[in-house]
Amino acid sequence: MGRTPCCDREAVKRGPWSPEEDAALRDYIQRHGTGGNWISLPAKAGLRRCGKSCRLRWLNYLRPDIRHGGFTDEEDAVIVSLYAKLGSKWSTIAAQLERRTDNDVKNHWNTKLKRRLATAAAVVSAPRLLPLPAAAPSPLPPSVPAAHxxxxxxxxxxxxxxxxxxxxxxxxxxxxxxxxxxxxxxxxxxxxxxxxxxxxxxxxxxxxxxxxxxxxxxxxxxxxxxxxxxxxxxxxxxxxxxxxxxxxxxxxxxxxxxxxxxxxxxx
DNA sequence: AAGAATGTCAACCGCGTAAGA
DNA sequence: CTCTTACGCGGTTGACATTCT
Structure with missing residues (x-):
């Protein structure tokens, strides 16, 4: 037994958004804001869309302050590091990256970072990491902390x-x-x-x-x-x-x- | 050149939970 | 306190693009 759908699937349009729909949603939100109620927003904006769909479209695509693609090495490092600490808390991870959405971070992880790591790990055969000789001098400059x-x-x-x-x-x-x-x-x-x-x-x-x-x-x-x-x-x-x-x-x-x-x- | 395989990413689904009645 | 409603989130799907054979 499934849960009750959030809106009438027969009555709302689904699938990719048209430029006209994007414009209508963007225009409405820029004029009136979300009003704190995504469910009633589509009707007010003249859209035949589910409120959830509107919210997702706005947050992940239409918002003016977000970036898509082109993740930098620094961002990759942050994602990998935070994933290790937090797991798949994409919204939390995305919050640490400027102007990134959780969906973008999640996609980037699933399509690039995860595969890249898996491939690298598979290609490499032991010994992967070479222990330094005990007598190896510390390569760390004095100004660099010895340990995190x-x-x-x-x-x-x-x-x-x-x-x-x-x-x-x-x-x-x-x-x-x-x-x-x-x-x-x-x-x-x-x-x-x-x-x-x-x-x-x-x-x-x-x-x-x-x-x-x-x-x-x-x-x-x-x-x-x-x-x-x-x-x-x-x-x-x-x-x-x-x-x-x-x-x-x-x-x-x-x-x-x-x-x-x-x-x-x-x- | 064409079909298959793979990659990318927008969008949907459904669960957990907070807030309000 | 209980129930309902809506939001936010993470997982998954599917369409389209690109690359490979």
């Missing part, structure tokens, strides 16, 4: 990596998708355990060292491998300038997945 409060219990090395602009050899950091440690765990990252297993106080799996050890089939080594390398690789100008703070959650640490499936790990 939210993940301080993890032995993950938190890296001074931001969404990447510096080209090194064949690839840039833009060729990798950064996933914060918590997000990687939430995605059942097969390598998460590898990082967490290092409990001896030494720095462990390093996103930067991982990224810097990937190569293309051509054998070109990206970077040169090793923890000492990444100040030259993916270091954001903000971080090198010491501007990063512990609050810059999505700029610190995490796993780097190659977006190019042809990338393989350099042993």
């Amino acid at each position: 409060p939210s993940s301080s219990s993890s032995s993950l090395l938190l890296l001074p990596l931001a969404m990447p602009t510096v080209k090194t050899e064949t690839y840039t950091c833009g060729d990798f998708l950064r996933v914060p440690p918590t997000a990687a765990a939430a995605l059942h990252d097969p390598f998460a355990g590898c990082a967490d297993a290092a409990t001896d106080g030494s720095t462990s799996a390093s996103a930067a060292s991982s990224a810097s050890n990937w190569s293309a089939d051509t054998g070109v080594v990206v970077g040169g491998g090793g923890a000492g390398l990444f100040p030259d690789f993916c270091m954001s100008s903000d971080l090198t300038a010491g501007a990063a703070t512990a609050e810059d959650d999505h700029f610190l640490g995490g796993y780097y997945y190659p977006l190019d499936p042809s990338l393989s790990l350099v042993e």
